[in-house]
Amino acid sequence: MSAEKIDLLNFLQAHPPFDQLPQQALEQAASNMDVAYYKAGSQIVELGQLLDTWHVIRSGSVEVYRRSGELYNRLSEGGYFGEVSLLQNRPSRFPVIALEDCLIYLLPKAVFSELFDSYEYFSDVVEVEDRSRLRHSVSQREDANQLMTASxxxxxxxxxxxxxxxxxxxxxxxxxxxxxxxxxxxxxxxxxxxxxxxxxxxxxxxxxxxxxxxxxxxxxxxxxxxxxxxxxxxxxxxxxxxxxxxxxxxxxxxxxxxxxxxxxxxxxxETQNSLFVVSSIFKAQTLDELVSLKADVRACFVRMVREDANSRMIGGAMAVIGRSFKQRLLELGEAQLGPAPVEYCFVAMGSMAREEQLIVTDQDNAFIFDDNYQPSLHGEYFAQLGKFVCDGLAACGYSYCTGEIMASNPKWRQPLKVWQQYFSQWIDQPTPEFLLNAAIFFDLQPVYGKSGLVKQLNQLIRYKAKANSRFLACMARNAILRTPPLGFFREFVMEKDGKQSNSINIKRRGTAPLVDMIRVHALAIGSKAHNSFERLDDIIESKLLPNGRAEDLRDALELISIVRIKYQAQDLELENEPDNNIEPEALSAFERKNLKDAFQIVSDAQKFLRFKYQPGRAS
CATH class of the missing domain: 3.10.580.10 (CBS-domain)
Structure with missing residues (x-):
């Protein structure tokens, strides 16, 4: 047996759906396979092409697209494509392009069909893989019942x-x-x-x-x-x-x-389903019962990652869970302290307000009171309620904010008129401290109480920020301070101090700069959206950015977010405390390449931000 055939057999034995085929079937497949080379950027399958071979990736990676041109899937070594066209005997509906130089094994249609019909494991894996890809087309369903699809x-x-x-x-x-x-x-x-x-x-x-x-x-x-x-x-x-x-x-x-x-x-x-977790939160009668759900929240996070949910689904579900904890704690607090003496709205900021919350998170929250609020009469009640909620959140796994941007801090317990003064001052006088506050508080969502108070503040933000070019320039300057971790030759630049040296903080150097840049563009067009992906939809519609730039930002945000999510889930499964740091050597070759591409998009977007808003004039 030739060395090439031995190498091919070893490859097939290591990758599903070939890995459990009998030796005779493996040798049949290997004997009939051809190999083709495709340069990066070249077309492998065209839309409408009638396929006569099944494609298995030996090395490299490819991108599969919908007929609309939207990215459908990315595949690397061991991945395969073309089975839908072969099984349905129809022209391909999914064009495929080489993302990098590729070697592709080609299995004739007749041999593929024989393996599919003869070996249940082979057909099961091919069909299950196809179903997992199709999950992308139904990813907009909120809180899909994973019980129906999980193995x-x-x-x-x-x-x-x-x-x-x-x-x-x-x-x-x-x-x-x-x-x-x-x-x-x-x-x-x-x-x-x-x-x-x-x-x-x-x-x-x-x-x-x-x-x-x-x-x-x-x-x-x-x-x-x-x-x-x-x-x-x-x-x-x-x-x-x-x-x-x-x-x-x-x-x-x-x-x-x-x-x-x-x-x-x-x-x-089934208790790890996000809907079940939320239901359990609202059924809890004591703080101890809420604290006991911490493990369920983490299990829910891992489950969504394991079942290939995208970052928007995961961030949205985790934000709903976090909001539910806040709502239930406020209900328990009012039951203990009595009804609130004036109307109020408890608000969330940051990732929870953007519906981008992950398992590693702290709490950013505040009280907005009706203007009838009087500190001498009502201050003690809300001080106790704020402490009860913030302490309860910490016990449930939502760490205290190191900057004390919490409802337990009297500075962030104010009537609407004071909040309006805060925001006006932050926009009109963009000092470093005020810009920091703006970056946090400009992602503002009501959680519990009189939501109209927040609506008024959001209207003020949109009106004043859009009209203030100096403020936008200052926000842009802040958004380019945290650069992506790429060196001159596109090698990763790692943290060099502290306990996380020789790693990359993928939030600080990846998702955070992206969120900051997207926020600046959203403020510039007066977008009402809070979620970064929804803001990008508004930015695309506004044509603020050159063609394709906003779509690039969306792809980069999804890629970096999902890598961050994946490694947090991996830490939980290994019973390690998750964080935002990854070690490049832990990444697959596919992840390394795509992360570098995503970080390059961040770098290019920061250059455009510098050109668009001229942050130099902010000083």
């Missing part, structure tokens, strides 16, 4: 224990107790699964009838074992449990049990 693999308890049918019920009970499990698979002399015994079986079939402890386990087991394949959906597993009234399902892969899922696993998984 049972996300629930898998890998601790699969068994005992032979000749063992006694007592031995089975001991093994279950020692391992803290609620069931055991029973195997015959050929090590094939022939039954299952559960805690319920031990109670109802052994103890209740008064049988001896040395009764063979095969006399009390359930001989009919229902199971699911590893790539089936959680929803299918739940239906199977309900249909047959069973609470334990072995999970099989190529006929062997690789884990067990239980009904409590499904219930616990």
């Amino acid at each position: 049972v693999k996300v629930l898998l308890t890998p601790n699969v224990l068994s005992i032979t049918e000749t063992a006694t019920a007592h031995q089975a009970a001991i093994k279950m107790s020692e391992n803290g499990i609620s069931c055991l698979l029973i195997t015959d002399l050929q090590s094939q699964i022939c039954g299952i015994v559960t805690n319920t079986d031990l109670r109802d079939r052994l103890l209740t009838p008064g049988l001896a402890l040395d009764t063979p386990v095969n006399q009390i087991m359930s001989p009919r074992v229902f199971s699911v394949e590893h790539n089936q959906q959680v929803f299918e597993a739940m239906l199977l449990m309900l249909r047959h009234n069973v609470h334990h399902l072995p999970v099989l892969k190529q006929g062997s049990a690789i884990g067990i899922i239980t009904l409590p696993d499904i219930i616990r998984y």
Whole structure:
């Protein structure tokens, strides 16, 4: 066998959907594969092209587009494309362009179809991968029910224990107790699964009838074992449990049990849905009950990342959860202190107001009172309420703001007329301190109470900021202070001091400069939007930026955000405290290349900001 063929076989064995095919099928695929080279930027598949081969990426990366020209997917080594066209025998609806120099393996349509029809694992993986791509087309659905799309693999308890049918019920009970499990698979002399015994079986079939402890386990087991394949959906597993009234399902892969899922696993998984978390927040009757939900919030975050939600979905869901904590704490605070003496609005700033909140976040909040507020009469009540809410948020995982921009600070508990004075002064006299406040408070959203108070402030901001070129120049100057971490030769420039040396703070050097720049443009056009992606939609419509620049900013924000999100989720899964720092060596080659491209967009956008608003005139 030639070295080239050995290399090809090794590659196929390492990548799904080939990784579990028998040797004969692998050799069939390898013998029929051709290889093609495409230079970066070249067209691999054209819109409307009728394909006669399936494409598998050996090296490099590609971008897949919709017919509208909108980016649909990015694929790198091991990725594949063209299966929809082949399976439906229709011209391709998704043009593909080489993002970098690529080697592509080409598998003839006839061989692809034979593998698809002959091997269930191969077809399952291809179809599941296609479904995961299609998630992009329905990503606008808010809080989609992940139960309908998740694979049972996300629930898998890998601790699969068994005992032979000749063992006694007592031995089975001991093994279950020692391992803290609620069931055991029973195997015959050929090590094939022939039954299952559960805690319920031990109670109802052994103890209740008064049988001896040395009764063979095969006399009390359930001989009919229902199971699911590893790539089936959680929803299918739940239906199977309900249909047959069973609470334990072995999970099989190529006929062997690789884990067990239980009904409590499904219930616990569904509690990680963002809608369920929000519902639990509003059902909480005490601060302790709210604090106990911290783990559910983190699990919800990890779940959304694991199931390929985009940054806008994740940021929006986490912001809704954070707002819910604030609302419930205010309700509990009023129940404890009594009704508020004057009308007020509790407001959120920063990432929560923009609906871009992640798992690593602090609290930025404030009180706006009706102008009937009198400090001597009402100040003590709101001081206590502000402290109750801020302390409660800290206990629930939302750190205190190091700059004390919180409702517990009397400076940020003011009537509307004082807030109007604050904002007017910040815009008219843009000192460094006032600009810092502007960058935080100009993302302002009501959370609880009289929202009309916030509406008046937002109207003031839009009116005054748009008309003040000096203020915009000052905001632009601040927005270019934090530069992306790229050196002269596009190598990463890392932090060199503190405990996070030799890493990149991807928020401070990536998402934050982007958010700041987008905010300046949004203020310049009088946009009413708060979310950065929605602001970019307004900026595109206004034609403020040259063609394609706003779309580039959107792509860069999504890419940098999703990398930040991914590594926070990874920290949580490893039981490490998440942060905003990443080490370049932890990134895949695909992530490194695309992050550099995204950071280059940030750098170019800062240059344009300097040209557009001439921040030099702000001094």
